[in-house]
Amino acid sequence: MKRASLWTGVVLVGIVLVAGLVSLVWTPFDPNRVFPGAALQGPQGAHILGFDQLGRDLFSRVLAGSQICLIVGVISVSIAALIGVPWGIAAGMLKGWPSELLMRVADILYAFPALLLAILFAAARGSSTWSAMTAIGIATIPAFARVARAATLSVMSSDYILAARASGTPYLMSAVRHVLPNIAPVLGVQASVSFGMAILAEAALSYLGLGSPPLVVTWGRMLREAQTYMFNDPALALWPGLAIAGAVLGFNLLGDGLRDLLDPRLREAV
C-alpha cells in the first residue's frame, strides 16, 4: 500500500504524456479521416474501438485528444504559477496592510470559478483554445498565491531566513535564493492538483462548445457529439469520458503521493 497512490499517479500521467507525444507524430489513422459507410460501426480489425458518428477512427481520436488536454494543462498552470507564486511569496514576506491587500485581492479572484471566467471570456472574445487557457490560468492564480503564501510564512521563521535578513540580504534575493527553493515541493503538489482541475475545466468547456475550434480533437467535444447518439452507440461517450477521468485521477494521485512524500507525519496519520 505504501506509495501506491504516487505510483498509480505516475503511471497514469505517464500514459497520458506518452499518448500525447506519440499522437503528435503517429496515430493508427488520421483522427479526422472519414471512413465512408463506417459511421457508428463497432470495433473491427485495426479499428480497435470502432468508429464515431461520422465514421472516424475512435481510438485515434481518443489518442489525439490527449494533446489538447496536456497543452491546456501546461499553459494554464504556467500562467497561474508565474503570477500566483511571486504574489504569494510577496504576501508572505511583506507585513501589515500590503500583505493583507494582496490576499484580499486573491480572495476576490477566488470567487470566480475557472469555468465561469472561461464562459465570460468566450462570450466577450469568442471561444478559442487561448481564451480557455487564459481564463483557467487566471482563475487558478489565487490557489497558487494562497499555497505560496502559507509555505512562505512557514519558512520565514526558519534560521536561514533570519540569518539572511540579519546579514542584510535584500528581500528580492532572499525570496529567489532562500524562499523559492524551499517552498518548491509544495508548489509542485499544487501544480499537479491544479493540472487535474484544469483538465476538468477544459473538458467541461469543450463539452459546452466553448473551447477549442471544431476541428481540434478534444475529449469534451467528443462527449458533446456523442450525446446525440446515446441511443445508437453509448460506447462513443464511454471512451473519451474514461480518458478524462484517467488523466485527472493520474494528476490528483500524483499530487497526493508527492504530498505524502513531503510530509512524513501525514503518512503516519493515514
Added chain:
Amino acid sequence: MAGSGTATGSAPAVRGGTASRRGGVLVRILIRLGVFLASLLVASLIIFWVCNALPGNVAQAMLGQSADPAAVRALEEQLGLNRPFFVRYGEWIGGMLTGDMGTSYLTHQQVGVQIAEKFGVTAWLVGFAMVLALLIAVPVGTFAALRRRHWAGFVTSGLSQLGLAIPAFWAGIMAVWLFGVWLRWFPANGYVPLTEDPAQWLAHLVLPVCSLALVQSAVLVRYVRSATIEVLSEDYYRTARAVGWREIPALLRHGLRNASLSVVTVLGLQLTTLLVGAIVIEQVFALPGLGSLLLQAVAQRDLVMVQGTVLVLVLAVLLVNFLVDLSYLLLDPRLRERR
C-alpha cells in the same frame, strides 16, 4: 525594506489582535460585510470590463466579426456605447440597485425577469444536490476514518479519489444512457415545473441531482474523513471513549461540533463548485435554469444578458462565502467570546 528588523516586523500582528479583541462580534460581522461588499464591487467591475472593454465589444458582437467598422460605430452611437467606461458602468450598477438589470439588445427581454424565471430550477438542482451529497458523504467519510487501517477504509478512500476525477457531466451522460435510455426508470431530459405536476417535477430532477451529488460527495468524503481523523486523536474524544462511550455516540456528542467548522468551510466551497457544475449539468439534461440562460446568451453573444447572469452567479458565490464566515462566529465559541 531590508533594514526593517524582525522585532518591528511582528508588531502589526499584535496590534491587529488587540483591536479585534476589543471590537467584539458586531465589529467582526461589519468587517466581513465590508469585505463582501468590496468584493462584489470589484467582481462587478471585472465582469463589466471583460464584457465591454475587451476587443469584441457589444456592438461588434451584435453585428458579427466581419461587420463594417462604420456600421459598428453607428450602432455604438445609437446604443450610447461610445460614452466613457465608468459612465456606462455607473448606469449598469445604478440600474441594478433599483432592480433593473437592463434589457437585452438582441431579444429585448428584461435580464432581471429572465433570471428570476430561471433561478428556481438552478436553486432546486443545487439545493437537492448539496443535501444528497451531505447525506452520502458524512456517513461514508466517518466510516472511512474509523476503518482507516482496514481494507474497507482503503476501498472507500480509493472510491472517493475516483469520484473526484469523474466529470459530473460525464456521469450525467452515462446516467442518461443507463437509467433514461436503457432501463427507462427516469426521464432522460427536460423539466416540468413544480406547480404543474409535482411527481413529474421530481422525476425529472432525479438524474441531474444524482449525477451532480455523487461526484460532489466524493470531494466531501475526503474532508469529512480527515476532519473525523483529527477528532479521533483529540484528548476529549479519548476521554469520552475511556469513560465508556461507544465510537459513534462519542463522535456525535463531542466531535460533531468541532468537525463542523472545517466541514462548513468545505460546504461553502462546495456550493460554489455545485453552482458551476449545475451550469454544465443543465446542459446535459436540457434543464431551463440559469446555466442554460447563460449559455444561450453566450451563443448569441448577448453580452447584456451574459454580464447580468454572471453577476448573479458570482453574487451567489460571494454571499455563500460571507455566510460561511459568519457561521464561524456562531459555531466557534472561542471566536465568539473573544472580546
